[in-house]
Amino acid sequence: MMKRNIALGFAAAFTASAALxxxxxxxxxxxxxxxxxxxxxxxxxxxxxxKKASGVAMNDESWDGGIGVLRAKVQxxxxxxxxxxxxxxxxxxxxxxxxxxxxxYTKIGGEAAYIKxxxxxxxxxxxxxxxxxxYDKDKLKDAPKGWADFFDTKKIPGKRALRQGPKTTLxxxxxxxxxxxxxxxxxxxxxxxVERAFKKLDTxxxxxxxxxxxxxPPQLLASGEVVMTSVYNGRIDTANKNEKKNFxxxxxxxxxxxxxxxxxxxxxxxxxxxxxxxxxxxxxxxSKLSENIAxxxxxxxxxxxxxxxxxxxxxxxxxxxxxxxxxxxxFWLENIDKLTERFNKWAAx
Amino acid sequence: MTTASLTGADATTNVPLKRRLKRAERAxxxxxxxxxxxxxxxxLFTFAGPIAGMLWHAVDDREVRQVLPQTVxxxxxxxxxxxxxxxxxxxxxxxxxxxxxxxxxxxxxxxLNYAQNGxxxxxxxxxxxxxxxxxxxxxxxxxxxxxxxxxxxxxxxxIKGASGPITSFYLLGALDLVxxxxxxIVAAPPDQAIYREVFARTFLISLGVTALCLMLGFPVAYxxxxxxxxxxxxxxxxxxxxFWTSLLVRTCAWIVLLQSKGVVNDSLHWLGIIDEPLRxxxxxxGVCVAMTHVLLPFMILPLYSSMKAISPAYMRAAASLGxxxxxxxxxxxxxxxxxxxxxxxxxxxxxxxGYYITPALVGGAADQMxxxxxxxxxxxxxxxxxxxxxxxxxxxxxxxxxxxxGKLVQGQQVTxxxxx
Numbered sequence: 001m002m003k004r005n006i007a008l009g010f011a012a013a014f015t016a017s018a019a020l021x022x023x024x025x026x027x028x029x030x031x032x033x034x035x036x037x038x039x040x041x042x043x044x045x046x047x048x049x050x051k052k053a054s055g056v057a058m059n060d061e062s063w064d065g066g067i068g069v070l071r072a073k074v075q076x077x078x079x080x081x082x083x084x085x086x087x088x089x090x091x092x093x094x095x096x097x098x099x100x101x102x103x104x105y106t107k108i109g110g111e112a113a114y115i116k117x118x119x120x121x122x123x124x125x126x127x128x129x130x131x132x133x134x135y136d137k138d139k140l141k142d143a144p145k146g147w148a149d150f151f152d153t154k155k156i157p158g159k160r161a162l163r164q165g166p167k168t169t170l171x172x173x174x175x176x177x178x179x180x181x182x183x184x185x186x187x188x189x190x191x192x193x194v195e196r197a198f199k200k201l202d203t204x205x206x207x208x209x210x211x212x213x214x215x216x217p218p219q220l221l222a223s224g225e226v227v228m229t230s231v232y233n234g235r236i237d238t239a240n241k242n243e244k245k246n247f248x249x250x251x252x253x254x255x256x257x258x259x260x261x262x263x264x265x266x267x268x269x270x271x272x273x274x275x276x277x278x279x280x281x282x283x284x285x286x287s288k289l290s291e292n293i294a295x296x297x298x299x300x301x302x303x304x305x306x307x308x309x310x311x312x313x314x315x316x317x318x319x320x321x322x323x324x325x326x327x328x329x330x331f332w333l334e335n336i337d338k339l340t341e342r343f344n345k346w347a348a349x
Numbered sequence: 350m351t352t353a354s355l356t357g358a359d360a361t362t363n364v365p366l367k368r369r370l371k372r373a374e375r376a377x378x379x380x381x382x383x384x385x386x387x388x389x390x391x392x393l394f395t396f397a398g399p400i401a402g403m404l405w406h407a408v409d410d411r412e413v414r415q416v417l418p419q420t421v422x423x424x425x426x427x428x429x430x431x432x433x434x435x436x437x438x439x440x441x442x443x444x445x446x447x448x449x450x451x452x453x454x455x456x457x458x459x460x461l462n463y464a465q466n467g468x469x470x471x472x473x474x475x476x477x478x479x480x481x482x483x484x485x486x487x488x489x490x491x492x493x494x495x496x497x498x499x500x501x502x503x504x505x506x507x508i509k510g511a512s513g514p515i516t517s518f519y520l521l522g523a524l525d526l527v528x529x530x531x532x533x534i535v536a537a538p539p540d541q542a543i544y545r546e547v548f549a550r551t552f553l554i555s556l557g558v559t560a561l562c563l564m565l566g567f568p569v570a571y572x573x574x575x576x577x578x579x580x581x582x583x584x585x586x587x588x589x590x591x592f593w594t595s596l597l598v599r600t601c602a603w604i605v606l607l608q609s610k611g612v613v614n615d616s617l618h619w620l621g622i623i624d625e626p627l628r629x630x631x632x633x634x635g636v637c638v639a640m641t642h643v644l645l646p647f648m649i650l651p652l653y654s655s656m657k658a659i660s661p662a663y664m665r666a667a668a669s670l671g672x673x674x675x676x677x678x679x680x681x682x683x684x685x686x687x688x689x690x691x692x693x694x695x696x697x698x699x700x701x702x703g704y705y706i707t708p709a710l711v712g713g714a715a716d717q718m719x720x721x722x723x724x725x726x727x728x729x730x731x732x733x734x735x736x737x738x739x740x741x742x743x744x745x746x747x748x749x750x751x752x753x754x755g756k757l758v759q760g761q762q763v764t765x766x767x768x769x
Contacts, residue, residue, distance in 0.1 A: 064728075065728075065729075066727075066728030066729050066731075067728070067729070067730075067731045068727045068728040068729070068731045068733065069728055071731060093455070093459075096452070096454070096455025096456075096458075096459075097455055097456060098452055098453075159609075164714055208714075209631050209713070210631070210713065210714045212710075223608055223610055223611075224609065224610040225608050225609055225610070333469060334462060334466065334467060334469045334470060336730050337462075337463060337466075337730055337732060337735075338466045338541060340725070340730070341540070341541040341543050342540045342541065343714075344543050344547075344714070344717070344722075345539075345540050345541070345542070345543050347713075347714035347715045348543065348546055348550075348714075348715045
């Protein structure tokens with residue numbers, strides 16, 4: 001018996017000390033992004049060159065988003081990530097909840113270097129991208145002009161796809177119903193506006209398919225399951241480049257949003273994190289990203305370094321952003337729960 | 350401990366045999382416990398702990414009292430009939446200023462916004478416009494001027510209702526109920542009452558999939574159990590192969606098969622059976638088909654093992670005593686497979702209840718099961734209270750069903766399923 005107790009005690013002591021050792025052990029800088037073609041591009045123009053240039057040891061992981069994930073990481077005390085790319089609503093909520101370090105712009109080239117929407121006390125803009133109307137040029141003779149055509153099943157028969165949930169769906173419905181892009185959120189903030197959006201959605205309810213992940217819309221188009229879909233502009237571009245598709249986009253009435261880099265609260269690698277963000281914030285590095293994947297970037301001078309041929313397919317090109325609206329984070333923070341319930345009620349009818 | 354040691358070392362001491370036996374027994378118990386100890390710890394940490402945490406999150410309501418402590422204290426004695434007194438307004442003003450400095454307003458705003466849409470804006474704009482602490486006696490007036498919501502009784506009942514430390518708010522919400530301004534429990538407004546329907550949908554789909562699995566799995570299991578070993582092993586591999594394939598791969602395969610220009614529709618079109626493609630996916634049909642396929646092995650394997658144990662002599666005996674085949678099957682064979690049917694059905698049903706990926710990929714907006722909403726509130730909107738409450742209701746319903754099932758099956762097994 002005695003012997004076994006000693007053995008057990010030893011085992012317990014050993015695991016405890018091992019656990020302590022891993023906590024105390026400094027880990028490499030860990031940068032987390034969205035995976036897929038986008039992260040491959042980032043590896044090429046940010047991660048690998050940064051490792052070479054700075055000698056900082058870093059590794060990258062990917063995630064699917066969700067403020068709950070970050071909250072669990074920070075509050076659970078197991079923050080194994082340092083720099084994370086987040087969507088705009090995650091940035092706002094996480095900033096309010098104190099999940100991120102305050103961004104020190106003096107270490108990343110100063111606020112003046114970045115376009116205005118990308119400067120935030122808790123993070124710095126990484127990319128700007130759009131939800132656009134996407135369609136297959138090979139299958140549609142008459143290209144749709146905007147969201148009104150998306151809802152016109154007489155003119156363009158067939159199924160269409162939208163992102164499941166109220167966000168982006170209600171804005172699109174209102175624009176299709178003739179609300180000018182700049183007034184969308186004003187209208188949506190009223191009960192009548194919400195009614196109006198759902199009434200518009202009713203008109204094509206039988207022809208709607210709902211997608212949940214960004215990879216789905218290009219697949220739905222490619223398989224001929226739908227004739228039009230809302231889609232991230234970068235995905236259309238990737239499908240055209242890598243899979244020789246002939247997909248088209250409508251920039252009019254696009255909804256744009258920004259993703260930002262944040263540093264998780266309590267990161268042990270803050271200095272390395274700032275070094276990385278400084279590197280990823282430089283115009284010459286950002287312009288290389290846009291050459292690899294069709295996203296706009298946050299440095300003011302990055303667009304100027306691009307070939308016109310590349311620029312014309314970017315969300316940040318003057319013609320493309322003219323009639324686009326920014327997805328209103330504050331509105332959705334306030335209304336997402338209620339409108340999600342409302343949306344699902346409508347869907348189940 | 351061997352008998353030799355009992356006669357050796359212990360015999361010299363005058364310890365009574367009974368006590369020595371007890372000691373030996375205790376040593377054995379300790380040994381047994383030491384063997385299961387690691388597993389027990391593992392289960393506590395990975396299973397019981399998180400479930401307890403989830404149940405706690407469903408009632409935990411300390412966010413508002415953390416951020417607005419003075420306001421909560423001032424409202425403790427408020428009867429809720431008229432507007433609260435000046436003291437409460439002053440407390441709120443002071444709380445808001447402190448919270449703004451500490452950057453904690455969002456925590457309270459999020460919680461209050463669940464109960465009253467728009468509260469987020471009320472709280473943030475009030476804090477922003479409250480430049481300095483209002484002079485003594487003017488807090489009520491000042492706050493009312495900044496935002497007229499502070500002149501409404503309902504604004505204050507919302508704060509009082511969220512003052513914790515525990516709440517029924519989320520659990521009621523998971524059952525489509527709310528408390529009104531007077532604290533009575535009433536039905537939620539119709540455009541927000543969705544969860545009962547989602548629970549019903551979840552149970553219905555699970556039940557349907559279980560029935561389909563039983564109908565398809567029973568003959569297959571019978572075939573497996575009665576074929577000679579060589580051929581039955583080959584068939585068994587066909588059952589197990591999909592079982593070992595990733596769930597995601599099998600679900601995506603169904604997308605390829607069922608989509609409007611997919612294998613099934615194209616074949617039917619080529620055969621001239623249909624002109625227009627059938628809608629086989631992104632609806633309830635697709636969900637049931639894909640889930641049945643994914644869960645089928647869980648039905649076949651328990652059925653197979655119970656059928657393997659049934660001697661063919663029973664059926665021959667029944668036939669020789671003059672029972673027609675159907676009677677023999679119903680009275681002799683079927684009752685003996687009941688444990689397998691029960692185990693398989695329960696396994697499939699409970700697994701189906703928690704399905705998330707398959708309905709998400711092949712279902713429409715009206716086919717999302719409860720896990721979809723739990724995941725949505727956990728990761729996307731971070732409404733952990735509601736997510737936990739939905740999880741708690743699902744857990745309770747599942748446990749109840751399992752208990753009822755246990756009672757039913759026990760009764761069956763005692764009599765072998767036959768009425769004596």
